[in-house]
Amino acid sequence: MKFTLPLESRKLSSLLEKAVSREAKLWKVYVPKKPTNQDTDISPEKRDEAVRWLRDVHSQLKLYPETLCLAIGILDRFLSAIKARPKYLRCIAISCFFLAVKTSEEDERIPSLRELASSSKCGCSPSEILRMERIVLDKLNWDLHSATALDFLYIFHAMVLSCKSGRLNMALSGLNPSQHVALLTQQLFHCLAHNALLQVRSSLLSLGLITLELEKLCPDWLALTVDLLHRLQIDSSQLISCRELVARCLSTHMASLPPNTVYICHPLPEPRDGGVLPMWYVSPAPTAPSDPNTTHTRSCKSSAKRKVEHMEVDEYFDGIKRLYNEESPQEGAPTYTAETPGGGQSLPVTQQNAGSSPCPPLQPVRET
Template identity: 35%
Template sequence: MKDLGAEHLAGHEGVQLLGLLNLYLEQEERFQPREKGLSLIEATPENDNTLCPGLRNAKVEDLRSLANFFGSCTETFVLAVNILDRFLALMKVKPKHLSCIGVCSFLLAARIVEEDCNIPSIHDVIRISQCKCTASDIKRMEKIISEKLHYELEATTALNFLHLYHTIILCHTSERKEILSLDKLEAQLKACNCRLVFSKAKPSVLALCLLNLEVETLKSVELLEILLLVKKHSKINDTEFFYWRELVSKCLAEYSSPECCKPDLKKLVWIVSRRTAQNLHNSYYSVPELPTIPEGGCFDESESEDSCEDMSCGEESLSSSPPGDQECTFFFNFKVAQTLCFPS
């Protein structure tokens, strides 16, 4: 089988696509979360004092609901997850700080991806997410995250590869353009993002696995041949590819099963009591303050090279909800959309 090259692509656009693919392949490892840090989280048992896979996955589901609520695009969500995982894989984080870190990851991603008019304000995100932080807490944590990631927040993700592979396929195929749904593929990628294990996969491999499984369901020989050319050009070996494809297949099967409750596709609505609504409209400062998060300290080599300063703060401010929330007739629940509904 011939290698995928400029002569096999459609004109000037094809040459550009190949160049962009080569650029993504060079960059992907640079923006992957540290595998050692992810493995430490994976090996952590479920408890109240240590960050474990369940807490991380629940926070990513919250981010997905937060992105849906504010109408953010898929790229914002995927980048927010990348920022979150890179930070968690680098730092020793306590569960009580995870909500603040998640909100900051979302805001940082939104500022990179979204148009200015679509970037939610810090105060709006605080109120909707109920993260129990102040605006100054958020700004301070954003600074910590940015510094630890060396201000390299705009990353090459699996979504970049998914879009590029999809465009390359459309450039080559003689079949109907709408046969391969990008919306469905994006929804499937979100499902994978909600599981910590897929943060260990190379973005190029994860995207190719998603496309391969979808092409197999379409039973298209032509599309499969194009994907094989892309796989060969990307230097993805069979062992790695089949390992991740099996995990992706299991993940998607679970999300597609009848036992998996799927959210209503209607727009999310936040219904509150009159008193709570008045508090939300009239004050940006109804959220209890978190104690200041100290930045002093350094890496503790005796624990792990992945551990760092203890960003500890008081427990009491995280133990209860604001008084006004007790009178909500129905409070927006980010768990309402924990599972994914794939477009048909």
Template identity: 35%
Template structure:
């Protein structure tokens, strides 16, 4: 087999792909959650006033279930997680407000990614997620999130890199195109997104680790050579690559185990009786009142781990009741779905 060089990859139609890769590489740091804020969440213990890694991970699982329920694209889920992590790494958020924030991140991402006809209504998302917020609460929280992120919501994510790397590899290989499944790689990325740890990885590194592990299972020397050249072009050093590759490998091994509950990728249709539907409709209007959520405290680089104020969203109260441990979990889980739903 002929050895591949950088010129081989960047020649012909590959030039445009590598220009796009250079653009992504320039942008990725701008959309990374603050490492200081993520570290504070990682170090947090579980209590009613502190956001800990488990609660964040449960909320991302909820977002994945929500995206599957509404048939949203993978891009919507990944962007929602990016918006969520950037906000959580910037603001000190109490667990009782996490449900409202998660719904807002999903809606913000859907409006950016989805076609207008596929964007779920705020009322539908509130009812299905059972977040116990009103539409006005969601609107105010969306404004807070957008302002804190300077309205810079459309991010360069690991999914962008994964799609681009996948295209580059397929454009420059002589092997069968179907051997490298993009659907499988996307599912693996979503599994990594459900763990706070991978929010600290550079999107370019995380995507390349996923691709590398998949190519290794195919035992293709040609594909591995292409990935090596992409790694070199992306200036990903071997130490970082090995570190994250090991963590990704461990995550995927656990994810593929029989003990791990994985949602189906097909859109779900919810079948309920008329009485149940009426009860859900009524419960939407009986929303308990909550005092104002604080907004002032940010995770600044100069802050100590125990400094900062709570997050507040203004003069009106946020109608969201403090959740118990179970209330942090999306009520429509996929075990219950087997009894309530059929797959379309």
């Protein structure tokens, strides 16, 4: 059933109120522990390392993004309640992850405990994970259904689309709603792996992340931000401080190459037989060239960047597109088959936009 706009808005408001109430009940101010001994205390840096490891396990098993976010939340709640030794951290982390899997995933998607212990290489036996599970549940009073940052992100995103869906969709630069929220999810998980943001409520963290995105996409982003602030009853100074932390965190996002890398644009080779170009060619955005050489290189850089962003989004897109009932990233787009650069297995290639020319690959300069 597809809701009309007023009913949809009321439903989103109700979901937000329930999430805020749940967060107020379970959330506690994070007090960072100052390690006195590396062998007896879990430092914030080790916590971040455990979160990044859980991201790798989650990516390998291809589970829903909600599962990973809940696992991180359970881990943080447990570590704030007890004092554990670093040698038990992986056992704690994988136990929290398995609890989240059994809470969020459908039965047919839940891996066996033996399979999880083997594939994650956590160094724990299934019986040790089960014992740690019981400890975690006892410390958290068997209450795992907390409101996560991803829950708030989904609600805020749906609210924004319901208010300004037409204008915002035009500003998404070709991303449909599921792809856009998948990109935000990838950014959120990057933030959750930084202990500097542990002192920020999940609702505030998601609000700071989505308002930073709105600032780039929507002309009247400030009015939308004020409305969301009013719904959360949060002071604007808290949001400003959170936005600064999130922006600083995202600025440290790992890149494939250093920012000052020098690129060389090689001549464009002739198309292969049948006029099909290799998979690694991408179409640059049309620009009004002033200097042909400069414009060609800049277009290649921007196209390569967009391709990398889409590859990162794909990790979470499959688990998110069900939210907006989208079956594929680009429905109805014709595809062709092209060979990989090394002559390996052929891959599907989406048809290039009419009138755009392919951009040759860029390579960093090698020192001679």
